[in-house]
Amino acid sequence: MKVLITGGKGALGRALCSKFEGAYCPSHGEMDITDPKAVDKIISKYNPDVLIHTAAVVGVRECEDDKEKAWNTNVEGTQNIINSLKKLNNNCYLIYISTACVFAGEKEKYYTEKDAPSPKNYYSFTKACGEIAARQYQNACIIRTNFAPKGQWKYPKAFTDRFGTYLFPENIAQAISEVIGKKEKGIIHIAGDKRMSMHELALLAGSKNTGKMTLDEYKGPPVTVDMSLSTKRWKKYKIN
Numbered sequence: 001m002k003v004l005i006t007g008g009k010g011a012l013g014r015a016l017c018s019k020f021e022g023a024y025c026p027s028h029g030e031m032d033i034t035d036p037k038a039v040d041k042i043i044s045k046y047n048p049d050v051l052i053h054t055a056a057v058v059g060v061r062e063c064e065d066d067k068e069k070a071w072n073t074n075v076e077g078t079q080n081i082i083n084s085l086k087k088l089n090n091n092c093y094l095i096y097i098s099t100a101c102v103f104a105g106e107k108e109k110y111y112t113e114k115d116a117p118s119p120k121n122y123y124s125f126t127k128a129c130g131e132i133a134a135r136q137y138q139n140a141c142i143i144r145t146n147f148a149p150k151g152q153w154k155y156p157k158a159f160t161d162r163f164g165t166y167l168f169p170e171n172i173a174q175a176i177s178e179v180i181g182k183k184e185k186g187i188i189h190i191a192g193d194k195r196m197s198m199h200e201l202a203l204l205a206g207s208k209n210t211g212k213m214t215l216d217e218y219k220g221p222p223v224t225v226d227m228s229l230s231t232k233r234w235k236k237y238k239i240n
């Protein structure tokens with residue numbers, strides 16, 4: 001099985017490239033997904049059986065500040081990949097990585113695959129639009145999930161009042177290999193079996209020196225407060 005992974009240098013992409021030994025993981029420089037010709041060239045040359053699309057602009061502030069870049073990457077970039085896959089004519093299986101942040105998350109709800117997205121910011125909006133693009137490709141699975149890499153937390157502090165059913169990228173890579181094994185289609189939530197705050201997640205990731213903060217101190221674009229997911233289609237995973 002020939003697997004191509006976009007965004008292979010990213011937090012999730014690295015775990016996927018380790019999990020899928022021998023997968024082709026073109027760098028951003030080799031295959032800029034905003035460039036349809038580059039996408040066509042790499043995809044037609046490699047002719048994948050499975051393409052896992054993780055590449056995206058993921059910073060909430062970055063997306064808000066540069067909407068054009070966010071749109072071109074997260075929506076048009078996804079469409080470019082789909083256009084190239086359609087030209088292959090080999091029915092390549094596509095996994096599109098989406099996020100729990102497509103939901104409003106104003107209360108503890110545990111969203112399932114049946115719930116309606118309601119993005120709070122431009123990043124989430126582009127991820128939801130990317131989902132719609134992926135739904136136009138008949139052999140696709142949209143995976144909504146939520147994670148942070150193990151190790152040092154990205155910021156000095158983490159929220160004690162934002163929650164999710166988080167996993168580590170390695171857990172998600174394992175789950176994705178199981179989804180690929182069954183060639184599931186439509187939307188699947190890959191969720192951890194425990195709801196926790198971002199601060200609890202930071203500690204679990206091994207970032208013991210991460211300070212605590214609350215949304216009262218936060219100045220920035222609106223964010224999803226409770227990103228907890230449930231699933232009607234799949235099993236839940238233990239974070240480890």
Ligand SMILES: NC(=O)c1ccc[n+]([C@@H]2O[C@H](COP(=O)([O-])OP(=O)(O)OC[C@H]3O[C@@H](n4cnc5c(N)ncnc54)[C@H](OP(=O)(O)O)[C@@H]3O)[C@@H](O)[C@H]2O)c1
Pocket residue numbers: 006007008009010011012013027028029031032033034053054055056057058073077097098099100127145146147148
């Ligand atoms: N992190 C989360 O909390 C989270 C939660 C749920 C879902 N997700 C989704 O999971 C996926 C991976 O997220 P992540 O946290 O692993 O992101 P990440 O660490 O920021 O990695 C994103 C990757 O995409 C690449 N990329 C960006 N623009 C590109 C372009 N135009 N062409 C080709 N590659 C490009 C980046 O390359 P450069 O660094 O070279 O630009 C990077 O390798 C995303 O689709 C995200 O929406 C993330």
